[in-house]
Amino acid sequence: MLPPTGGTVLDVGCGGGRSSLPLVPPANELIGVDASGAMLDEYVEAASRVGVARRTIHGTWPEVAVQAPVADVVVCHHVAFNVADIVPFLWALTDHARLAVVVEIPTMHPMSAWAPAWQHFWGVTRPDGPTSDDLLAVLIEMGLDPELSIGARGRPSAYETDPSTLVPVARRRLCLPAERDGELAEWLAGHAPPFPDKMANFRWPGSAEIPR
C-alpha cells in the first residue's frame, strides 16, 4: 500500500527505517516511533541520508499514541510478536491511519525456531506459537477485515546460514556455557533450526478522518 504523493507515513517500531524509507517517494514526511532511543537515532540518520522530513516519538506504543499525528499510511513491521496486549496496540494503529495499516510479521514466531534445541539440551518444551494465524484471528475478531498475503522472507540473517556464527548465537539463545560449543555445533549440523522463511503481510483500512 503506497501513500499518496506528498503523503505521510507513521512507522511504529521503526528501528532503522527499513519499513518506511522505501515509501519515500511518494511519501514526503515520516514519523518514526520506537521504544529505543538508539534506534530512533539510526532512523533520523537514515531519513537525513534520503533528505526526507521526519519526526520521531520515543516510547512504547500504544502508550505514546496520543503524541502521534495521524498519517496516510501506518506501517508496523517485525514488532507485533513483541506486544503482550495486542488489541489496544492494533486499535491505536488503526485510528492513526487515514488510508491503511500495514503490519508484517514472519508466519511463525522467530524464537520458536529454537524449540527443538530447548527440548534436546534442557528437556524443556517451548511453545510453537504465537503465529501469524493468531494475529489473523485477532484482526477478524476485531472486525478489521484484513487482507493477508504470504510471501517469501527476504535475505536470512548471516548467522542462519553460517555455522561459525550460528554456534555463538545458539549458545546465547539456549543459555549454554561456551564449554558445550563442540556438542552444540555437532547437534546443529544435524538439526538446523527451522528459521521462519515466510512473511505475512496484513493490510486493513484506517479509521482516521480524511480531510475533504
Ligand SMILES: C[S@@+](CC[C@H](N)C(=O)[O-])C[C@H]1O[C@@H](n2cnc3c(N)ncnc32)[C@H](O)[C@@H]1O
Ligand atoms: C525487529 S525491530 C524492527 C524494526 C523495523 N520495523 C524493521 O522492520 O526493520 C523492532 C523494533 O520495534 C521496537 N519496538 C518493539 N515494541 C515496541 C513498542 N511496543 N512500541 C514502540 N517500539 C517498539 C524495538 O525497539 C525495535 O526497534
